[in-house]
Amino acid sequence: MHDLVVANGTVVSPEQGVFEADIGVDGDVVGAIAEAGSLDGERVVDAAGNHVFPGVVDPHVHHGLFRPLDDDARTESRSGLVGGVTTTGNIFRRGESYLEIMDDHVRTAEDNYRHDYFFTLGLLSHDHAAEVPEIVSELGITSFKWYMNYKLDVAEMFDLERNLLDDVADHFMSELADVEAPTTLAYHSENSEITGHLTEQLKSSGATGYDAVVDRFPGYAEAQSMVSGTNLARQHGYDDDFYVVHVSAEETANELATLQEMGYGVTAETCTHYLCLTREQCDDRHKINPPIRSERHQAALWDRLADGTIDVVGTDHIANREADKVGDDIWESMWGSPSSATMLPLVLSEGVHEGRLSLRRAAEVTSANAAKAYDLHPKKGAVRVGSDADLVVVDVDETRTVTPELLQSAADYSMYTGREVTGWPTHTLVRGAVAYERGDVLADPGHGTHIDRPIGV
Amino acid sequence: MHDLVVANGTVVSPEQGVFEADIGVDGDVVGAIAEAGSLDGERVVDAAGNHVFPGVVDPHVHHGLFRPLDDDARTESRSGLVGGVTTTGNIFRRGESYLEIMDDHVRTAEDNYRHDYFFTLGLLSHDHAAEVPEIVSELGITSFKWYMNYKLDVAEMFDLERNLLDDVADHFMSELADVEAPTTLAYHSENSEITGHLTEQLKSSGATGYDAVVDRFPGYAEAQSMVSGTNLARQHGYDDDFYVVHVSAEETANELATLQEMGYGVTAETCTHYLCLTREQCDDRHKINPPIRSERHQAALWDRLADGTIDVVGTDHIANREADKVGDDIWESMWGSPSSATMLPLVLSEGVHEGRLSLRRAAEVTSANAAKAYDLHPKKGAVRVGSDADLVVVDVDETRTVTPELLQSAADYSMYTGREVTGWPTHTLVRGAVAYERGDVLADPGHGTHIDRPIGV
Amino acid sequence: MHDLVVANGTVVSPEQGVFEADIGVDGDVVGAIAEAGSLDGERVVDAAGNHVFPGVVDPHVHHGLFRPLDDDARTESRSGLVGGVTTTGNIFRRGESYLEIMDDHVRTAEDNYRHDYFFTLGLLSHDHAAEVPEIVSELGITSFKWYMNYKLDVAEMFDLERNLLDDVADHFMSELADVEAPTTLAYHSENSEITGHLTEQLKSSGATGYDAVVDRFPGYAEAQSMVSGTNLARQHGYDDDFYVVHVSAEETANELATLQEMGYGVTAETCTHYLCLTREQCDDRHKINPPIRSERHQAALWDRLADGTIDVVGTDHIANREADKVGDDIWESMWGSPSSATMLPLVLSEGVHEGRLSLRRAAEVTSANAAKAYDLHPKKGAVRVGSDADLVVVDVDETRTVTPELLQSAADYSMYTGREVTGWPTHTLVRGAVAYERGDVLADPGHGTHIDRPIGV
Amino acid sequence: MHDLVVANGTVVSPEQGVFEADIGVDGDVVGAIAEAGSLDGERVVDAAGNHVFPGVVDPHVHHGLFRPLDDDARTESRSGLVGGVTTTGNIFRRGESYLEIMDDHVRTAEDNYRHDYFFTLGLLSHDHAAEVPEIVSELGITSFKWYMNYKLDVAEMFDLERNLLDDVADHFMSELADVEAPTTLAYHSENSEITGHLTEQLKSSGATGYDAVVDRFPGYAEAQSMVSGTNLARQHGYDDDFYVVHVSAEETANELATLQEMGYGVTAETCTHYLCLTREQCDDRHKINPPIRSERHQAALWDRLADGTIDVVGTDHIANREADKVGDDIWESMWGSPSSATMLPLVLSEGVHEGRLSLRRAAEVTSANAAKAYDLHPKKGAVRVGSDADLVVVDVDETRTVTPELLQSAADYSMYTGREVTGWPTHTLVRGAVAYERGDVLADPGHGTHIDRPIGV
Numbered sequence A, B, C, D: 001m002h003d004l005v006v007a008n009g010t011v012v013s014p015e016q017g018v019f020e021a022d023i024g025v026d027g028d029v030v031g032a033i034a035e036a037g038s039l040d041g042e043r044v045v046d047a048a049g050n051h052v053f054p055g056v057v058d059p060h061v062h063h064g065l066f067r068p069l070d071d072d073a074r075t076e077s078r079s080g081l082v083g084g085v086t087t088t089g090n091i092f093r094r095g096e097s098y099l100e101i102m103d104d105h106v107r108t109a110e111d112n113y114r115h116d117y118f119f120t121l122g123l124l125s126h127d128h129a130a131e132v133p134e135i136v137s138e139l140g141i142t143s144f145k146w147y148m149n150y151k152l153d154v155a156e157m158f159d160l161e162r163n164l165l166d167d168v169a170d171h172f173m174s175e176l177a178d179v180e181a182p183t184t185l186a187y188h189s190e191n192s193e194i195t196g197h198l199t200e201q202l203k204s205s206g207a208t209g210y211d212a213v214v215d216r217f218p219g220y221a222e223a224q225s226m227v228s229g230t231n232l233a234r235q236h237g238y239d240d241d242f243y244v245v246h247v248s249a250e251e252t253a254n255e256l257a258t259l260q261e262m263g264y265g266v267t268a269e270t271c272t273h274y275l276c277l278t279r280e281q282c283d284d285r286h287k288i289n290p291p292i293r294s295e296r297h298q299a300a301l302w303d304r305l306a307d308g309t310i311d312v313v314g315t316d317h318i319a320n321r322e323a324d325k326v327g328d329d330i331w332e333s334m335w336g337s338p339s340s341a342t343m344l345p346l347v348l349s350e351g352v353h354e355g356r357l358s359l360r361r362a363a364e365v366t367s368a369n370a371a372k373a374y375d376l377h378p379k380k381g382a383v384r385v386g387s388d389a390d391l392v393v394v395d396v397d398e399t400r401t402v403t404p405e406l407l408q409s410a411a412d413y414s415m416y417t418g419r420e421v422t423g424w425p426t427h428t429l430v431r432g433a434v435a436y437e438r439g440d441v442l443a444d445p446g447h448g449t450h451i452d453r454p455i456g457v
Ligand SMILES: [Zn+2]
Pocket: A188, A245, A246, A289, A290
């Protein structure tokens, strides 16, 4: 008798493919995978006719950036559960000593998240770089972010003595290369010296509208920065743990393919908005960096996601309200948009249903690969005995129209409002608990917990 | 209540790695994988302290070649079970119409095998080539062999009108490329025009001893033939289903790496004797084609097996008796030696214990990868609910000295007699039945069955 | 005062590009290259308004194959001079000992050639292979031919004991790899086991017309054979001296590009008919092996010639008369056609004038690269002080209609009869002598001489 | 009767190899290349027993940097002539408008150079970038420099508004990509954000001696910067005209090889001091950026120069006096050292005589390849009729001990003082005039002239 059984579903295992089975949950973990119909449980979640995916790992969210962390943790994990998200990687940055402040933040997070989470800490200074070994050994945080886009802004943004020039990156890369535990360095590719100048020019030329966003961040300036940063990792023998976030441009995807062919171990992520929107569909609500580009970029990203050049889908989720987000003009509008909850549905709708990805590939790019890249696997991202019972039961054929209400974020808009999307969770389980069921978020704040790394599995 | 439970073992899953679990068996298949200690069974196999591997798939044996098929099936599947073998691929050739004769052979096999089996049929003539579509659709046999080594001999050997020149290969490759079901073409790499001439020269020069075998079959003549044959497959768009058997030479392994880098999908196999013996250790009992070579080849093969250039281990098993095998001199000695039963133990002993392979890689190369190459997966080669319950419980730390008695083959010698080998099965399960237990073969002839392909999973 | 001056022309140097200059000739060699208009000569060839190319090296002719060598040497070197040919490589084969017979043949050649020549000897047997070192050291012949197309025919064709299987090739490749002097092995790519069978099938099916020739020799059977043969050379460390003749198929050109990318040093040749004709333009007069193929092959060959994958143009010239050549049907028609004289004009007309090649590239592919491949350079193929004064003055804008009369071959037809071709020699100089001038062949039989290799320059 | 004849020498032609010839000079240019002993001249330079190289093109000097341009032009071209230099590329930078100031500088240069010269202008600002098209069309200057090492210093150094961030580079690269004439962008690879920080650290740690120079500029920071800058060129489709100066580190050489394999057209230069010195041999007189490194770097650079990864040798020549150069400690010492005059002798002595380069390769890397990279060819860098008669007669076997007096620079020291060097010019000709003869510089200031590009040849 298991605590809970997900019964009679079609399991979509990133590693073992698609097969019918019951999944028995005992406590937090998968206790059994067994012939469909064979398991007994205190509670039974009926998955007959539906698919069972490993819980979505959204490795790229920003919680606590525009709103307090406790608020974001409460509302955005609520929203995530609607979309099958069971783990988020919160890319988090402060100018202060992480060793001093993270206990507080983790405590706040611990009280408020409904699903599990980990932090990826922005390394902004030599002081941060020097803290890397202790962050890993003391805080159980092993992933870090290199904000190439803020290279020339961190001093002002965070009241630091110096900007984030490559000496800082060189420093933290050295520290990372020396740490014994597996670590990850996430990288925002952007040649901000180029984009900064373009921004000045565009502003002074009176450019406006979504074109102004696209033109500020040309694809080649993303691609060149990706090569430049990845090569610095390579010089430190660290390219295997280098992780390029939100690839948005065909140029970048092509350069990644070339680097991988040359033996670089670099991993890359794209986001659902680059896969599912084009610039023509965008307005101030879609203001994001990097921007949403033209059709040719979108097509290239799907191809590179299918062929393995890009291995992970994330969202760059930020919760904000339309009234705050949309300013007087595009320049005054806020960065970032909410989208964790639509990640899996969109990958199913536009990826699987459009024939671009197999079901199994969908499970890889929404769960297993992010878990591997961030060293959460096989605790997360796997359907295996002993792995956390993070599972999503999905009706891959259910079509819904996206509305903010559906998504239950603090944000009162979506980049996809009005879109028909096919493939929605019926149940989301987080470590064995039914955290979401057919429209209702059941998990309370505090059900989620921090994933200490390196994981013990 | 399962029919049988393999309890408390450490599962070595090719796809999911190493974890503790019970495995429940219902009928022929895996019914459940569950937390260690949680399952009940009519029967319990205690695997505590031991590892549970997927049953060994030896894709390269010759049953019915020197001895009648019924005899070989009976005795050699008995021997295989001792070593954890649960499926063999019998590379089988006759000059006659396979459509006419295979029913009989399958019937014979069906009555005598103790473990499961499939056939790989040698294509020797245009008539054979023409039969390919019907063999696939009627006989459930989807794998074939191209004997490049017999290129100039098949007419005489099999009383055929013509030899096995490339027109025949071109013919069957065309047929194979046209068949919709997945198929496999196994290839014996050997430039027999070169080796044939060397053989004449060596014979007339009075060469003898094991050197005469090595010198007949230089590595470069294997490598060149591999490239030549694989390129013909490439011309037919068939390189993804091309399978190079018994790679024995560093030159071949290096050329394979180059072809794969160029985008060829070719799969390659090596055999335990190339990994675990060097020519200095060999005498007439080791007469085999290709020959066992020097240390540098052995080292290269381990490296290429670890790095994925070579993906499968097989044995080229042939049962014969030492009195028959060893002739007056090396020229009179017979080809081939028995070795299915030592395959997994040697991979563990010389591969895993020597730090050349991980446990998981051992499971890949002894089971999953052969199953994939021959389109048996995930029925075979996987530890998954619904997969055949072919399992081997292994005490990876048990050391035994190889003797013919230990191996229970019809052969009364082994290439490894006297060697201390660490890592032996305690139990072998074939489709749920305990077919071998601590020295005793329990499965009767006829327990094994033909694997019809394409498999329905 | 030079013996002769080619005055005021535009020199097209394969190595130094295009520039105005006088070229002074002293005896056999270039004595001076000097400012246009500056040199005095006993005789002056006025090249004002015209271009001066290095003499054409046609590395692939068959003289003495269907007609006696003395006849061919006399008439076909006459024809060659019309087209600017100053050196031919005669691919020559006999079953007998070359050491015994070549003195006679060279004597015959010496009495009859009007331009210079060298031999490339077909290696047909182990006896031939064994002669390689002495042929090089005694006869000054350093280039050889591997007739893969006659693999299964040489025994009958040449009354030999055995056919030309790979053991023979392996033998001569070993010998070649051991010779210290630079050597060349020319290779006719054809999987004759495949083409032989296709031939039988086509014959018995009643196929006829030019399609029957094309269908006998599919491009993939050329490509696969090229890879197979080149890899055998690679196994002997001899790929840098391996020379693939008459590439006719896109498949082969693409495989060549791949091999070169992998580091193979192989050189390749195509012929004018593959560049300037398509199968639709062909009839029995164009029967040649390999056949003239479709437009896509032609386009690929021009591209590969421009990008350096293919480095040499030759002709495969054979003199025969239309009455003999054209038989009752395509099966009865003779192999081979005359085309040395049209080689340079066609490369200029279809290559340079159509924008596919630069003038300099034209000089490389018609002269320098063949001279390098056959180790004649810089004696041949260069416009340099001390090099042989083999020069062609060309009016690149002169258009003529091809007729047999124009070409002065013993052949009474041309594959190009009636075609307008732009770019014709006004003068051809062979070692300083004006051998051809505006329609008149001036060189007598015997003016040409054998090029002993290795050359002393 | 030529104005001058270089008689009976062994010509070392980068394009045509090594052969005996007379070279006749008429006015500025080569009027004839003719059989040795055949030419008459008003004047005859006897080259019997010696080699005749194309005049050395040193593409990397700094004239007018520490001393006035007129002084440097006078004395350093004097010194250059001693070493066979006939053309220098003066890498020249000013903060002002080049369109406004270069006329003056060219006039100064015109009055003072004894050999020919061209300018490569440092692009330091958006204003400079905007001037690129007019510089090319009006000033005949087509090569430019990207000082990555001064990225963060140009504002202060040149009193500019902003530093040389990538937006400036992006700007001038766009302009360059749009110019129709062939142009060149020379690039100093250095991640100055990393080296700047290391410099601070080393200074504050009290580091001193030559180690302090080496440790400031680690090889990987050069390599990474090379990749980063070259990739930006690639994004503009400009990598074929991208030229990496003074490669000093094995890491950089290896990355270059990788980029070239991936199809980048980038050209690279190293300098004689990286080839002929190691850090152990260095003191304050060798303070230079990048620094002279260890033996492994030197060995790698010779290998890459031989194999074509690196194609050009330059010097980074700067004239200064030891009293000025050597400061109180390494930090106070000046950058740069004189070495144009030793360039060819060292390449012959350490390259050719040590078996690392052929004579022909020496002529390529000291003359032709720089001429091609800077679009001076075939006016410069070729031994061809019509090319400038810039020639060096060299006694490749003459050994001399380096002294400042020998070199005739304004500098009173050499990095090679006391070294025995074998291979010295006997005569240097600049556009037909004997500018240097056995110890005496004969050319007056003003003999040299600016090379307007694109050249008309
Ligand atoms: Zn970002």
